Amino acid sequence: MTNPSNGQTANKKEKSSWFDKHFHKYLFKKIDITDENGLVIDTIEKPIKWGWLWAVAIIVIFCLCLMIAPFKAVQWDQLGSIFSQLFVPSKWSLKDYDGWWNYLWTKACPAIWDTVEMVYIATFLGVLISIPVYILAARNIDRNPWIRNIVKVVLNIVRTIPTYVLAIIAAIFFGYNETAGVFAMILFTQGVMFKMMFEYVETCDMNPFELAISSGANRLQAYSIGMSPQVYPMLLSNTLYTFEINIRASVILGFVGAGGIGQMLSDAIESTSYDKVGAILVPLFTVVLVLQLVSSSLRRKIS
Amino acid sequence: MIVFDHVDKVYPNGVKGLTDINVTINDGEFVCIIGLSGAGKSTFLRTINKMIDIQHGTLTVNNTDVSKAKGKELRELRKHIGMIFQSFNLVKRSTVYQNVLSGRVGYHSSWESMFGLYSKEEKMLALRSLKKLNILDKAYVRADQLSGGQQQRVALARALTQEPSIILADEPVASLDPITTLEVMDDFKRINKEEKITIVANMHHVDLAKKYGTRIIGIRAGRVVFDGKPEQIDDTTLMGIYGRTLTRNEKLGELDNDKSK
Amino acid sequence: MEKDNTAMEEKPLTKREKLKVSLGKKIIDFSSLDQAYSLRPRKWIMNLVWLAVIAAVLLYFSLDINFFDHFRNPNWTKFNLMLTGFAHLDWSYFFGYGSFTFDTSVIYQVIETFAIAFIGTTVASILSIPFGFLASHRLVGGWAYISEVILICIRTFPEILFGFIMIKVVGFGAQAGVAVLSIHSVGMIAKMYSEQIDMIEEGPLEALDAVGASFMVKLKLGVVPQVKPNFLSVILYRFDLNIRTASVLGLVGAGGVGYPIDVYSTNEHWEQLGAVLLGILILVFAVDALSTFLRKKLIQGN
Numbered sequence: 104m105t106n107p108s109n110g111q112t113a114n115k116k117e118k119s120s121w122f123d124k125h126f127h128k129y130l131f132k133k134i135d136i137t138d139e140n141g142l143v144i145d146t147i148e149k150p151i152k153w154g155w156l157w158a159v160a161i162i163v164i165f166c167l168c169l170m171i172a173p174f175k176a177v178q179w180d181q182l183g184s185i186f187s188q189l190f191v192p193s194k195w196s197l198k199d200y201d202g203w204w205n206y207l208w209t210k211a212c213p214a215i216w217d218t219v220e221m222v223y224i225a226t227f228l229g230v231l232i233s234i235p236v237y238i239l240a241a242r243n244i245d246r247n248p249w250i251r252n253i254v255k256v257v258l259n260i261v262r263t264i265p266t267y268v269l270a271i272i273a274a275i276f277f278g279y280n281e282t283a284g285v286f287a288m289i290l291f292t293q294g295v296m297f298k299m300m301f302e303y304v305e306t307c308d309m310n311p312f313e314l315a316i317s318s319g320a321n322r323l324q325a326y327s328i329g330m331s332p333q334v335y336p337m338l339l340s341n342t343l344y345t346f347e348i349n350i351r352a353s354v355i356l357g358f359v360g361a362g363g364i365g366q367m368l369s370d371a372i373e374s375t376s377y378d379k380v381g382a383i384l385v386p387l388f389t390v391v392l393v394l395q396l397v398s399s400s401l402r403r404k405i406s
Numbered sequence: 407m408i409v410f411d412h413v414d415k416v417y418p419n420g421v422k423g424l425t426d427i428n429v430t431i432n433d434g435e436f437v438c439i440i441g442l443s444g445a446g447k448s449t450f451l452r453t454i455n456k457m458i459d460i461q462h463g464t465l466t467v468n469n470t471d472v473s474k475a476k477g478k479e480l481r482e483l484r485k486h487i488g489m490i491f492q493s494f495n496l497v498k499r500s501t502v503y504q505n506v507l508s509g510r511v512g513y514h515s516s517w518e519s520m521f522g523l524y525s526k527e528e529k530m531l532a533l534r535s536l537k538k539l540n541i542l543d544k545a546y547v548r549a550d551q552l553s554g555g556q557q558q559r560v561a562l563a564r565a566l567t568q569e570p571s572i573i574l575a576d577e578p579v580a581s582l583d584p585i586t587t588l589e590v591m592d593d594f595k596r597i598n599k600e601e602k603i604t605i606v607a608n609m610h611h612v613d614l615a616k617k618y619g620t621r622i623i624g625i626r627a628g629r630v631v632f633d634g635k636p637e638q639i640d641d642t643t644l645m646g647i648y649g650r651t652l653t654r655n656e657k658l659g660e661l662d663n664d665k666s667k
Numbered sequence: 668m669e670k671d672n673t674a675m676e677e678k679p680l681t682k683r684e685k686l687k688v689s690l691g692k693k694i695i696d697f698s699s700l701d702q703a704y705s706l707r708p709r710k711w712i713m714n715l716v717w718l719a720v721i722a723a724v725l726l727y728f729s730l731d732i733n734f735f736d737h738f739r740n741p742n743w744t745k746f747n748l749m750l751t752g753f754a755h756l757d758w759s760y761f762f763g764y765g766s767f768t769f770d771t772s773v774i775y776q777v778i779e780t781f782a783i784a785f786i787g788t789t790v791a792s793i794l795s796i797p798f799g800f801l802a803s804h805r806l807v808g809g810w811a812y813i814s815e816v817i818l819i820c821i822r823t824f825p826e827i828l829f830g831f832i833m834i835k836v837v838g839f840g841a842q843a844g845v846a847v848l849s850i851h852s853v854g855m856i857a858k859m860y861s862e863q864i865d866m867i868e869e870g871p872l873e874a875l876d877a878v879g880a881s882f883m884v885k886l887k888l889g890v891v892p893q894v895k896p897n898f899l900s901v902i903l904y905r906f907d908l909n910i911r912t913a914s915v916l917g918l919v920g921a922g923g924v925g926y927p928i929d930v931y932s933t934n935e936h937w938e939q940l941g942a943v944l945l946g947i948l949i950l951v952f953a954v955d956a957l958s959t960f961l962r963k964k965l966i967q968g969n
Binding site: 277 | 928
């Protein structure tokens with residue numbers, strides 16, 4: 104049953120990895136230290152500098168990659184035309200500055216608000232669901248290695264799948280609308296929160312947990328009394344961070360058709376109305392910047 | 407009542423933590439356990455509430471066979487045993503009041519304790535425990551803002567709130583300065599006498615054990631080598647427990663002025 | 668914390684004092700248990716309020732975007748078709764035989780994605796060096812703000828948009844992706860560089876000063892060794908991320924695996940889609956494992 108004090112010593116693993124053990128003789132060179140008569144008085148192991156090899160390897164890979172994607176000429180005039188279109192109303196589909204302004208307020212801003220709403224829902228629901236998940240995976244709470252490993256593997260798979268893939272699959276199920284986007288973001292949030300939180304929980308102070316167990320609590324009670332207060336600030340901080348990430352992800356999701364400002368952006372680009380693109384970028388930029396500022400200052404206050 | 411009957415503790419790698427322990431502790435005693443570090447004092451203590459398993463023999467605590475207790479039965483057993491740790495083990499970010507109240511956790515289901523649904527009697531009980539330890543005025547202060555001695559008192563109040571029949575203390579004063587040590591030990595003594603709670607405590611300092619205990623148990627290499635009254639401790643018995651004369655660390659010193667040897 | 672010395676008398680407490688006692692900011696000698704009990708903080712009220720607000724907002728938002736409507740008719744048929752498609756992956760597409768050439772196979776596109784990320788990250792990490800130094804308060808003082816602003820703008824610009832522009836500029840294909848990554852990554856890498864530089868210890872630099880080293884020498888012997896492991900860790904982390912970004916860029920046609928995903932999902936060719944997804948999964952998994960391994964070696968000292 105619960106054996107906290109024994110568990111501590113049993114978990115100490117050896118530091119050297121599989122790699123180190125097998126490749127040891129390639130990593131170190133033995134050097135004999137001799138005194139003035141040439142007699143060996145000591146032997147030390149000096150790590151061999153493999154750094155140069157890495158540098159060479161990188162350059163080789165770089166050249167290989169260049170073969171796949173060789174450089175091409177840059178068409179600077181195109182660039183110029185795009186930027187001019189952003190500011191010169193003659194080619195605009197919105198006709199003039201008033202039209203642009205109108206578009207900004209009636210179309211772009213509500214779209215951004217939609218996106219924020221989506222992200223809010225996804226982040227909170229996602230965080231809520233992730234809480235039991237990362238608790239289950241923390242080594243110090245859950246003694247059963249099977250459950251832990253299954254959870255870790257499943258979440259690694261979820262984390263590896265790119266968000267837009269999740270969105271596409273969700274869109275097939277729910278149709279191309281915001282719900283699919285929220286769904287995809289909830290899954291994505293699981294992956295992100297899990298990685299950050301379960302490592303943190305493992306490093307938390309187990310003492311109050313042990314105390315609760317010794318007074319007759321079950322593990323759930325012991326967690327909520329002993330560990331929750333410690334984990335709570337980190338949870339909040341990571342939730343804010345996840346919120347930020349989700350906003351950026353939602354732009355991509357929109358491209359795939361899952362709603363929000365990304366969809367509007369992709370429509371505007373496809374119809375090459377760069378004026379609309381500009382109008383959309385303004386609120387987008389503002390929201391992301393403001394969010395970053397707010398989030399980083401709040402997070403500083405929490406830690 | 408705690409009864410050890412031919413109890414062994416063997417670690418998975420074969421090392422014997424405890425060998426053939428036969429000890430009976432009656433209600434109301436104040437037992438102090440002394441011995442070298444690593445001799446098995448902690449192990450002995452932790453087998454009582456099954457924080458550590460035993461391999462042979464029977465250990466009966468309050469008429470429950472400890473090795474057979476699991477799940478609900480184990481929690482029922484532990485609910486009546488309080489434990490005090492050297493590092494206090496309080497929840498640092500919570501207030502003293504919350505820490506003490508959490509002693510009642512064994513009396514509630516998971517949901518109730520997650521939402522903090524304690525009855526008014528329990529809350530009054532918590533406050534009363536704080537008052538008994540003269541620390542009521544700090545009730546709503548965050549636990550990590552207290553000094554070491556105060557934190558240990560809070561831990562003691564928490565144990566009291568469990569309404570235990572036994573309190574186990576693992577080196578409760580090891581992190582405290584000498585004066586605070588005496589204060590906290592006085593609190594232990596008072597609780598032992600007034601609340602009639604059995605106390606089993608490990609300690610480093612022999613003179614402390616002699617001053618406060620009604621019974622001393624000396625453990626060496628996993629075996630009980632001394633079990634008797636404090637008056638019976640002399641240099642020979644100490645030699646048997648420690649295998650050498652005492653170092654300065656093992657004597658608190660401040661107590662030398664009350665006519666020890 | 669103040670100690671109220673007159674607590675022994677029954678001096679009635681003001682509301683403000685009561686609040687302070689409950690919050691633990693003021694300590695008084697409670698005259699009775701009842702008084703202590705009455706002054707206890709009722710945390711659950713605050714928690715309930717927060718919860719109610721969050722839940723209310725959640726509900727309002729959900730209704731606003733018609734979240735619940737779409738739960739009514741999920742498209743099971745399509746979904747099942749997709750799953751069956753996934754069960755029978757188009758291996759000819761995956762490996763590049765049969766009706767597909769190697770150039771158009773999944774494997775090639777995965778390699779292409781890798782290449783885009785690799786070149787992009789390497790170029791960006793070199794380009795970021797000057798930017799990182801310029802953005803570090805330690806080295807240039809107040810001027811750093813200008814660089815920081817530039818970097819923030821680069822970082823916030825949505826990559827897809829960037830990708831689209833680059834396609835117009837350098838043409839369809841992998842080069843656009845490389846261009847986007849090279850510039851966009853500078854935003855994050857340079858910021859991390861500057862953070863690392865700001866975190867280095869003064870000690871070694873002072874020691875070098877004491878022996879009369881010039882600025883360049885101080886840089887090489889004092890700054891570089893301290894920041895090197897962290898720089899490398901940052902680059903690895905960014906490379907990891909860039910693999911994903913590269914595949915996103917592919918969506919708009921900047922090369923790599925993104926484009927096929929878009930095409931096949933709109934045309935509902937599930938067998939091919941499954942093959943591409945498998946390719947991406949393998950790629951990301953492999954790079955993830957590789958970078959974790961390399962990161963561990965970095966910590967141990969390469």
